[in-house]
Amino acid sequence: xIRLILSVLLIFNIAFxxxxxxxxxxxxxxxxxxxxxxxxTAVYTGNVTVKKGDLTINADKMVIYLSEEGDVSRIYAEGNxxxxxxxxxxxxxxxxxxxxxxxxxxxxxxxxxxDKNIIEGDEITYHLDxxxxxxxxxxxxxxxxxxxxxxxxxxxx
Numbered sequence: 001x002i003r004l005i006l007s008v009l010l011i012f013n014i015a016f017x018x019x020x021x022x023x024x025x026x027x028x029x030x031x032x033x034x035x036x037x038x039x040x041t042a043v044y045t046g047n048v049t050v051k052k053g054d055l056t057i058n059a060d061k062m063v064i065y066l067s068e069e070g071d072v073s074r075i076y077a078e079g080n081x082x083x084x085x086x087x088x089x090x091x092x093x094x095x096x097x098x099x100x101x102x103x104x105x106x107x108x109x110x111x112x113x114x115d116k117n118i119i120e121g122d123e124i125t126y127h128l129d130x131x132x133x134x135x136x137x138x139x140x141x142x143x144x145x146x147x148x149x150x151x152x153x154x155x156x157x
Contacts, residue, residue: 026072027051028064040066050075055085055128057097057104074098081106085128088114092124102128110135116147 031046042064050057060079067073075097082091083104090113092106103125106112110124112133120143121135135142 024053028062030062040068040070042066048077055083057081057083057095059095072099088112088126088131090124090126104128116145118145119143 028042028044028048028050030044030048032044034043034045035041036043044062044064045060048059048062050062057075057077059077059081061077063076064072065074065076076094077096078094080091081093081095083089083095083106090104090106090111092110093108095107096105097103098105106124106126108122110121112119112124112126112135119133119135122138122140123136125134127133
């Protein structure tokens with residue numbers, strides 16, 4: 001048990017010591033963790049939550065890949081994947097967060113929501129910095145539901 005706790009502390013120390021001090025820390029919570037130093041991976045299972053600033057990602061399972069320097073390079077999530085950032089949220093069966101590109105790729109029954117507006121497709125690539133969404137429909141067509149902005153329509157009358 002002590003080895004597990006020390007391993008977890010070592011993971012977080014290595015993974016986030018490379019981050020600039022002005023960056024916000026990453027908080028990861030789950031029911032179980034398996035860390036593999038040889039593969040530079042940390043596998044979290046059971047009610048997994050990752051938080052960094054106003055970004056939250058939830059899933060049944062997440063695999064966190066670490067760079068040679070011990071920094072988080074990408075996260076693969078599967079099972080009831082959900083994310084929230086500001087007034088945008090999304091869901092899918094699988095997802096991948098790629099840190100250096102600052103994107104989330106929602107895969108399989110992907111949905112992106114902003115306020116009441118909804119975009120659905122088989123795969124959505126969402127750029128967190130620019131808020132650009134690229135939606136692909138492989139098996140199904142891309143579907144969009146847009147609600148008119150009441151404030152703008154009132155000003156035009």
